[in-house]
Amino acid sequence: xxxxxxxxxxxxxxxxxxxxxxxxxxxxxxxxxxALIDKPFPEFSLPALGGDAKLDKASVxxxxxxxxxxxxxxxxxxxxxxxxxxxxxxxxxxYGINYKDEDAAALGWLQQLGDPYIANIADRxxxxxxxxxxYGAPETYLVDAQGMVRYRHVGxxxxxxxxxxxxxxxxxxxxxxxx
Amino acid sequence: MIPEMGHxxxxxxxxxALLLAVVPAWGAWRRNVYxxxxxxxxxxxxxxxxxxxxxxxxxxFLQDDFSVAVxxxxxxxxxxxxxxxxxxxxxHEGSLLLWSLILCLWTSAVAVFxxxxxxxxxxxxxxxxxAVAVGFLSFSLLTSNPFxxxxxxxxxxxxxxxxxxxDPGLIIHPPLLYMGYVGFSVAFAFAIAALLGGRLDASWARxxxxxxxxxxxxxxxxxxxxxWWAYYELGWGGWWFWDPVExxxxxxxxxxxxxxxxxxxxxxxxxxxxxTVLLAIFAFSLSLLGTFLxxxxxxxxxxxxxxxxxxxxxxxxxxxxxxxxxxVLYALRAPAVSSRVSFSWVSRESLLLFNNVVFLVATxxxxxxxxxxxxxxxxGMGKYxxxxxxxxxxxxxxxxxxxxxxxxxxxxxxxxxxxxxWKAELLVPGIVAVVCAITLPLVHADxxxxxxxxxxxxxxxxxxxxxxxxFRMGGSAGFPRGLRRLTPSYWGMVLAHLGFAACIVGxxxxxxxxxxxxxxxxxxxxxxxxxxxxxxxxxxxVRGPNYLADEARFxxxxxxxxxxxxxxxxxxxxxxxxxxxxxxxxxxxxxDLFVAMGEPIGEGGAWAIRLHYKPMVxxxxxxxxxxxxxxxxxxxxxxxxxxxxxxxxxAHGTEYAR
Numbered sequence: 001x002x003x004x005x006x007x008x009x010x011x012x013x014x015x016x017x018x019x020x021x022x023x024x025x026x027x028x029x030x031x032x033x034x035a036l037i038d039k040p041f042p043e044f045s046l047p048a049l050g051g052d053a054k055l056d057k058a059s060v061x062x063x064x065x066x067x068x069x070x071x072x073x074x075x076x077x078x079x080x081x082x083x084x085x086x087x088x089x090x091x092x093x094x095y096g097i098n099y100k101d102e103d104a105a106a107l108g109w110l111q112q113l114g115d116p117y118i119a120n121i122a123d124r125x126x127x128x129x130x131x132x133x134x135y136g137a138p139e140t141y142l143v144d145a146q147g148m149v150r151y152r153h154v155g156x157x158x159x160x161x162x163x164x165x166x167x168x169x170x171x172x173x174x175x176x177x178x179x
Numbered sequence: 180m181i182p183e184m185g186h187x188x189x190x191x192x193x194x195x196a197l198l199l200a201v202v203p204a205w206g207a208w209r210r211n212v213y214x215x216x217x218x219x220x221x222x223x224x225x226x227x228x229x230x231x232x233x234x235x236x237x238x239x240f241l242q243d244d245f246s247v248a249v250x251x252x253x254x255x256x257x258x259x260x261x262x263x264x265x266x267x268x269x270x271h272e273g274s275l276l277l278w279s280l281i282l283c284l285w286t287s288a289v290a291v292f293x294x295x296x297x298x299x300x301x302x303x304x305x306x307x308x309x310a311v312a313v314g315f316l317s318f319s320l321l322t323s324n325p326f327x328x329x330x331x332x333x334x335x336x337x338x339x340x341x342x343x344x345x346d347p348g349l350i351i352h353p354p355l356l357y358m359g360y361v362g363f364s365v366a367f368a369f370a371i372a373a374l375l376g377g378r379l380d381a382s383w384a385r386x387x388x389x390x391x392x393x394x395x396x397x398x399x400x401x402x403x404x405x406x407w408w409a410y411y412e413l414g415w416g417g418w419w420f421w422d423p424v425e426x427x428x429x430x431x432x433x434x435x436x437x438x439x440x441x442x443x444x445x446x447x448x449x450x451x452x453x454x455t456v457l458l459a460i461f462a463f464s465l466s467l468l469g470t471f472l473x474x475x476x477x478x479x480x481x482x483x484x485x486x487x488x489x490x491x492x493x494x495x496x497x498x499x500x501x502x503x504x505x506x507v508l509y510a511l512r513a514p515a516v517s518s519r520v521s522f523s524w525v526s527r528e529s530l531l532l533f534n535n536v537v538f539l540v541a542t543x544x545x546x547x548x549x550x551x552x553x554x555x556x557x558x559g560m561g562k563y564x565x566x567x568x569x570x571x572x573x574x575x576x577x578x579x580x581x582x583x584x585x586x587x588x589x590x591x592x593x594x595x596x597x598x599x600x601w602k603a604e605l606l607v608p609g610i611v612a613v614v615c616a617i618t619l620p621l622v623h624a625d626x627x628x629x630x631x632x633x634x635x636x637x638x639x640x641x642x643x644x645x646x647x648x649x650f651r652m653g654g655s656a657g658f659p660r661g662l663r664r665l666t667p668s669y670w671g672m673v674l675a676h677l678g679f680a681a682c683i684v685g686x687x688x689x690x691x692x693x694x695x696x697x698x699x700x701x702x703x704x705x706x707x708x709x710x711x712x713x714x715x716x717x718x719x720x721v722r723g724p725n726y727l728a729d730e731a732r733f734x735x736x737x738x739x740x741x742x743x744x745x746x747x748x749x750x751x752x753x754x755x756x757x758x759x760x761x762x763x764x765x766x767x768x769x770x771d772l773f774v775a776m777g778e779p780i781g782e783g784g785a786w787a788i789r790l791h792y793k794p795m796v797x798x799x800x801x802x803x804x805x806x807x808x809x810x811x812x813x814x815x816x817x818x819x820x821x822x823x824x825x826x827x828x829x830a831h832g833t834e835y836a837r
């Protein structure tokens with residue numbers, strides 16, 4: 001009897017593995033916490049895209065906004081772009097962080113595909129990205145009215161991500177900011 | 180119209196698979212010869228309809244039918260025809276269809292090339308494979324229909340195939356890999372059939388052995404191509420990243436390697452029966468697990484397909500049924516009592532047991548490392564990623580442990596051997612290996628202890644093999660007559676082991692001696708890497724069929740003599756706008772020279788340039804090819820053919836069917 005029981009071992013191990021895999025389906029590995037969650041957005045002073053004006057933290061704070069890290073070399077950003085435009089149309093404040101990109105190409109992109117951003121920080125060397133802990137493009141940070149980073153999303157923001165993850169938090173922060 | 184035909188053919192194939200899964204299995208249970216005899220026909224019918232379906236999808240790609248969703252998102256009218264064809268499997272839906280097609284190919288191959296198999300066994304084997312096909316075809320039909328249309332708004336042009344996949348290596352990499360993955364379904368089906376029949380004897384090992392070797396060979400080639408592609412296409416000169424998807428293909432390979440060796444013991448000596456069955460189940464289960472990991476989005480990877488939790492759930496349920504079901508069957512039917520055949524600790528059996536333990540431990544450590552991020556995340560302990568340091572730290576010592584023992588394998592005898600004899604056999608090879616290890620690394624400028632160790636291990640392996648070949652053909656007296664006495668399966672083993680030795684040297688030499696220069700270069704500048712002078716001549720604009728590129732031109736000289744002209748490119752693909760680095764490589768037996776372009780720097784025409792000197796990097800791919808060829812060679816063995824002619828007599832079959 002004992003010898004037979006031993007043969008059930010692989011089955012039991014597989015059962016445990018399957019439970020983990022099941023749990024894994026409802027987890028998103030791309031959902032990465034940022035070291036900056038609930039910490040202030042880093043200070044910076046960088047040119048605005050397509051101009052000589054400097055942008056710093058003060059000029060982009062004061063309201064609940066999304067900070068979208070994008071670049072023309074990033075394929076997924078192109079996929080994400082129409083939905084950002086749609087969000088901007090709905091009145092969501094979006095700042096762009098044009099990450100390790102060429103100004104000319106980035107301006108061409110905005111001219112061609114539309115510009116959902118209030119302003120774009122030209123982070124040509126990726127210094128702001130480094131401070132933020134950017135993992136790749138696209139990434140989107142939700143920052144509250146006090147300039148605190150409240151959420152980080154790695155990957156494309158689409159309707160599902162917006163309605164299930166970002167929108168609830170966004171409405172809540174909006175409420176706090178105004179109330 | 181054509182996509183609908185394809186869809187319809189897929190439905191018919193599904194029905195045939197369902198019949199194949201049920202009717203012959205029922206026949207085997209009720210001993211109904213007519214029901215059992217349907218199995219081969221159903222298998223071939225299934226292949227025909229999946230092939231029709233696949234052809235329809237290929238036609239949709241080649242004709243730029245952008246009303247089909249997968250074509251619109253993975254092809255483009257500017258794409259060269261060959262890539263339009265390979266785009267068929269450059270996406271989730273199409274690659275799943277390819278998977279099904281290859282499964283049906285293997286099923287039909289078993290049906291056609293197994294006239295020696297007793298009908299009872301054949302019908303069970305084909306039924307099991309039919310059941311697997313039911314799973315994959317319903318996965319296609321229910322969650323990933325490749326023929327879904329974008330109606331009524333047909334896009335004017337497609338999104339283009341991911342430029343990374345527009346590469347000759349990637350045309351054949353997935354089919355080879357799938358041939359391997361799916362090929363393990365044959366060993367799996369034989370194991371399940373044996374468990375169902377309750378007859379776990381040497382014969383099932385003999386039947387499934389050639390199939391397993393072929394599947395293993397394909398998987399080896401597939402993984403090798405993937406590594407080679409990563410090396411020249413990703414542009415940073417790496418060849419293995421321990422990425423979850425790479426691991427997904429590597430785990431079945433490791434389990435398969437254990438299986439290939441364990442089957443030898445089961446066939447020759449009737450030992451390790453339960454163990455071999457379990458390995459057969461493992462190898463295929465790991466193939467399925469790989470499919471799950473790649474397509475469910477559970478782990479992040481550079482390779483992942485567009486993922487969808489519904490698909491993940493489907494594969495998980497399927498995985499649970501196939502793996503859970505077979506492990507239940509295993510627990511209930513595998514022989515619990517250990518075999519009465521005995522062997523001493525100094526024998527070929529124990530050496531092969533050692534091989535099995537090493538490969539199983541390797542499989543489990545890779546599995547653990549791959550799933551570790553998932554484990555900690557599921558337990559709410561945070562986010563982790565497991566990188567190459569972990570894998571290298573556990574994997575390299577395991578292989579280093581394996582190699583010394585490998586030389587004993589071929590020389591050793593079954594059942595009982597003596598250490599005295601081993602000492603006599605291997606003393607000379609051992610001395611030669613030590614001499615090689617001391618002298619050969621001196622060829623390179625700086626003596627490196629790791630390279631010396633790698634040379635020691637592989638020289639030990641090679642000399643041991645040479646000693647064995649010499650001994651078996653009867654020494655100089657037997658030459659060349661003795662050579663003919665050696666069987667293809669023996670030569671296959673020699674070839675595969677030589678390939679492994681080449682891999683060791685290649686991997687270690689290239690990791691230890693590689694030189695990389697990342698620097699800013701303007702046209703006219705030069706840089707010297709390992710004695711090679713790279714002169715940056717100019718940057719030119721080049722136009723390809725569906726991309727524009729900046730092409731840097733380099734002249735490589737050594738001691739004033741021209742070695743190569745290299746022209747790496749930075750391509751901007753027109754349809755997607757994505758930018759891709761195309762490295763330029765001058766290959767060689769003892770070294771590769773590798774140039775890749777980074778980003779332009781400043782206005783003066785300077786570029787970030789990456790120059791690599793990679794010694795012996797090709798050895799691991801050539802070694803892998805040797806391993807694969809060795810495994811293919813074993814199938815030529817007369818043993819399997821002779822068996823065929825003697826066993827075609829129906830007497831054998833009816834004895835089983837009784």
